[in-house]
Amino acid sequence: MTTQPLRPRRARRCPFRRIAAVACIVLAVAANARAQDMDLQSLVGEALKNNPEIAAGQSRVESARHRIPQAKALPDPMVSAGYTNEGLSQYTFGNSYDSVWAFGVSQTVPFPGKLVQKGKVAEKEMETLGLQYTALRLATVARVKELYYDLFTAHRTIDILQEKAKLLDQVEKSALARYASGMGDQRDAVMAQTEKYMLLEKAEMVRQRLSTLEGMLNSLLGRDVKSPLGTPAEPSKAPYKRSLDDLLVKASFDSPETKARMKKVEKAEAKVSQAKAEFVPDVTLSAGYSQKGYKVSQSPQVVTGADSSGSDASTPAGNKQKWTDMWSASVSMTVPIFFFVKQAEGLKESRSDLAESKYDLEAGKNMIASSIRENYSMLQSAERLSELFASGTLPKSRQDFQLAMAGYAAGKGDIYAVVSRLKSVLDYEVQYWAQLAEKQKAVARLESLAGITDGITLPKSLDTGNGAGKDAMAGGQHANSDMK
Template sequence: MIKQLSRVARKGSLLSWSLIAFVLILCAETSVFAQDMDLPSLISEALNNNPELAAGQARVTSARHRIPQSKALPDPTISAGYTNVGSSYYTFGKYDDALWAFGVSQTVPFPGKLIQKGKVAEKEMETLGLQFHALRLATAARVKELYYDLFAAHRTMEILADKAKLLDQVEKAALARYASGMGDQRDAIMAQTEKYMLLEKMEMIRQRLSTLEGMLNAILGRDVKSPLGKPGEPSKTLYKRSLDDLLVKASFDSPETKARMKKVEKAQAKVSQAKAEFVPDVTLSAGYAQKGYRATQEPYVATGAGPDGGDVTGSPGYRQRWIDMWSASVSMTVPIFFFVKQAEGLKESRSDLAESQYDLEAGKNMIASSIRENYSMLQSAERLSELFVSGTLPKSRQDFQLVMAGYAAGKGDIYAVVSRLKNVLDYEVQYWAQLAEKQKAVARLEALAGITDGLTLPKPMEDAKSGRKDAMAEEQHANSNMK
């Protein structure tokens, strides 16, 4: 019996040291972190360094540069031509009708067409700006979600470490009962089995921690292996906003809803643009031509005298004259195929308008549904957290202490102790998980409703107004690189 007891004790001691070593390794890895994570700083870092946000900003800038292009006139056309007369050789200046001609023409769209094109481009830029704003809010919400997931994982690891200490006490009590002849060897083996299961759970939580840290680093724009600190404890105060307040807030400030509204305005501008296509465009042309011809014949006087003593006319000579010619013309397009071109384009734009209007209504319903769902999750998390604090946790701890005291005194069995211990630790894990879920629901709600409390997010319209400055800065930077 003593040999069996010593063998069980050695196994338990080895397992305990393994468990302690595992926890120490985890603590050593955690100690390399600089300090606890600060959530506002993480959000600010993500908004400044996230590559997806940088791509969204580039899309807005690209759309901003399309606005002046859409308002610009078509490029003018210049032409040059030569008309030859007679033989195949160059006859300019030798025949009256040989000439050089130069011209320039400019197409001028009917007044209003360029204005409508500019409006379409502006609405496109504003839509992308609001989508970018929504992406920033979603990124901030995602940082919060990962932050609180990391908190729950870290707290679960701490709870499991506490469970390891309690299992040591249970194992010692089982060995003491076995040594006194009041217990069974299976009690100590069961306690050791629970330790093995605990090691497995801790390894799974450790893997989850690594995954969450990699995801958070990716959003922050860091290397995925960059060390992170330990998250702070979430707030336990009740959420103040009501469901009705959130729904009203979302109807006015939700960037997703605003982006869909801008899509409707863009579609309306496209309808106006399609109507303007029924009106012809005008092309103004001007030209200049020049031709030369042989003027009056001038006699040529010879140096000697003729047989009768008079002057002799020699070979004829010619004097060249040049004529400048100017031309101007006006032409216009004739949309005679409007029934297969302009009319179909108008129908297409009206269909796009109907689609954007339906998409706006669907988006409003989707956002309202998501707000209601997350608000329900928030309320449920608050109620469960209060239930854990007020009843479940203290009662389960008290029940475990009573059963453990009885087992140490030789009463009861190991199964009751282990089951009570599992209940205590499971309830603690669930309590902190509910607090994390509450904060995650709050983050999603505020992103959906467009709430920017505590976030340094510039308004999308301010981004649009600063477009010229950005363009000038980009141009100066490009010029400096060329130099």
């Protein structure tokens, strides 16, 4: 009988290990995708939906909308009740002719046009707040874009510093090789190491700024400040197509800041009309009902044939109760005899407010035009510098460094030339990406100032400036419609 050799038993593979391995792979892929995927348009939509300042602006518009019907409403009517008694010793109603119960109602009716003007002032206030709400939304969008491109600059700077630290490792190795062969000095290796540590120190400082920027962006998005954020994408290198004149013209018509100041002028004009209406009196209409009662004595009455004998009988004398109903109506009006210290001063005040609003409108237009010119100049400068870096400075500095590095590795040149050229490459690369980011930041500010809403859906009433009523709340309540 032959026996089969015992085969080693295969170790059973635990299914939990497979599950854990798959889970780790999935989490790693998700984390990598999250780290790389940072969509600007999604961030803008999230900010428009969750930013607390925008929510506060919505509440201000809604609060102003509810003040309009209050301004147009009549004053509350007054109801009165009174009683007149004769003497203090006892209740004499019904026993004394002078005791009266009276009830009345009155309603003050402002002079025609006063309530209309008050309502118009409230409407202009709501429209002003609505346009300020639109300006806040555009400013929030611009701020999100600025932080986005600042984050990009920080990430790219860290990458460049790490890359140059690796190059310094190569420089250090070349310095050690030259020292080992007796062709170089040990101080070259020490210098390369020192420069590498300085780059790592700069990278740590940039990481600190990166953490600050992430906290600011999370706060703007309505998130927890420690929420993780991914890596921004590279900014567009395409030239900006709008001209300065186009931006200035568009700002004069579509800038929400300018529109809000225009609405303030209209509100001030409505307040002047309201102040003029205060010179005419208000009328109060009153109506009342009163009742009084009293007793009158009556003489005995004789009843013929009242008894069985056929003779006349009489009833004893007594008192008879009588009631009297009375109605009243009256009209009264205010007499503005102190108009020279009240209504006249109020009119002067409203006219001064109107003048202030007009000056503020002109100052606002000049300020917006100045800001547009400044940001457009920054945009053009960033475009020219980035093009200069990309076409000439960067390629030449890289070539210069490679030649210096090759010469040093071959035993020619010194470490100072290599390190200085590497620093130049580092500075130029950081400046190149920083200028691309500055260009996009300037574009974001320009679009906010000029009221450009490309890719952003604003409430219709706020976008046109013709009233900011019920549609004023639509922008924050429907987040998915914020982006086209």
